[in-house]
Amino acid sequence: MNWYAVIAIAISALVTVSLRAVPFVAFRGNKQLPAFVDYLGKTLPYAIMGMLVIFCLKSTSFALTRGWAPQLIAGALVVVTYVWKKSTILSIVAGTACYMVLIQIVFR
Amino acid sequence: MKKYVKKAFIDTLPIMAGYIVLGIGFGVVLKSAGYGLGWALAMSVFIFAGSMQYAMVGLLTGGASFLTIAITTFLVNARHLFYGMSMIEKYKDAGARKPYLIFALSDETYSLVCNSDEGRDYYLLVSMFDQIYWIIGSVIGSLLGAIIPFNTEGIDFSLTALFIVVYTDQWLNTKNHVSAIIGIVASVVCLVLCGSDKFLIPAMISIMVLLFVMKKFCIKEEE
Numbered sequence A: 001m002n003w004y005a006v007i008a009i010a011i012s013a014l015v016t017v018s019l020r021a022v023p024f025v026a027f028r029g030n031k032q033l034p035a036f037v038d039y040l041g042k043t044l045p046y047a048i049m050g051m052l053v054i055f056c057l058k059s060t061s062f063a064l065t066r067g068w069a070p071q072l073i074a075g076a077l078v079v080v081t082y083v084w085k086k087s088t089i090l091s092i093v094a095g096t097a098c099y100m101v102l103i104q105i106v107f108r
Numbered sequence B: 001m002k003k004y005v006k007k008a009f010i011d012t013l014p015i016m017a018g019y020i021v022l023g024i025g026f027g028v029v030l031k032s033a034g035y036g037l038g039w040a041l042a043m044s045v046f047i048f049a050g051s052m053q054y055a056m057v058g059l060l061t062g063g064a065s066f067l068t069i070a071i072t073t074f075l076v077n078a079r080h081l082f083y084g085m086s087m088i089e090k091y092k093d094a095g096a097r098k099p100y101l102i103f104a105l106s107d108e109t110y111s112l113v114c115n116s117d118e119g120r121d122y123y124l125l126v127s128m129f130d131q132i133y134w135i136i137g138s139v140i141g142s143l144l145g146a147i148i149p150f151n152t153e154g155i156d157f158s159l160t161a162l163f164i165v166v167y168t169d170q171w172l173n174t175k176n177h178v179s180a181i182i183g184i185v186a187s188v189v190c191l192v193l194c195g196s197d198k199f200l201i202p203a204m205i206s207i208m209v210l211l212f213v214m215k216k217f218c219i220k221e222e223e
Helices: A003-026 A035-056 A069-085 A088-106 B002-032 B037-046 B050-061 B066-077 B080-087 B095-103 B107-113 B120-144 B157-172 B178-194 B200-213
Strands: none
Touching: A003 B037, A003 B050, A003 B066, A003 B080, A003 B095, A035 B080, A035 B107, A035 B157, A035 B178, A035 B200, A069 A088, A069 B157, A088 B002, A088 B157, B002 B037, B002 B050, B002 B107, B002 B120, B002 B157, B037 B050, B037 B120, B050 B066, B066 B200, B080 B107, B095 B120, B107 B120, B107 B157, B157 B178, B178 B200
């Protein structure tokens, strides 16, 4: 048995679940959440989703057209189709297919 | 519970596409590093954090110290602290489901539940479906190795597209866009200043600071 890997995985699992659990444990039992947590709970989701979009696009590079044009075009297609049809599936399928064609064929 | 199964399944379809593909990628990489099916399963069941599991492959093969592994996990997954903070109210009455809901609060699960009012059974199903897709993907990847029949390059954009959809949807459903703009601007600035490996923590801190500094503008007209 590779105990090194077992312990490594256990540590990573523990740290991950702790990060997810800390806010719940810290504010356990409070009937009324502290005002700042309540405020963050209401406003954070908007900012986090923006952060996640940037997180996904973090390897964008302007050195080659291939490094930025596919995500810009496909991303715009996602926004436009979503505003137009309000269908999550449609926008994701259209955006992903568009991105794959661009990265595999157009900007090869 | 039953009436949510179909809705949860349909809502998680985009995540299925992304997770299975990324899970396969993870299984393939882990296998080629000498860790087979059992290891892929163990990591996807117990860690369940995509980018961290990819990072773990390098850490394991490099023989990183346990302290390095703990710190890397903390840095890569610190954004999850955010998720909990905005889900405290929503998960308040989840009862026995709560430990699992908290454990399985991944980026993608968060993006669906943070916008939903469907209730605890729906949250549980979304969380479970998502983890199952991820496990299936990593098992397939581990078994198939690098023999994938078609060129999947770029299919991971489905997760990017999911976040863009959620962002757009939130934008259309609120009048006040200050927080949404802070998220993008702070992340871009930190990305440019700190580089793609190190920008997440500075971005999180500046988002928090900006939300408090600009509180007056963030709650105006909030619905």
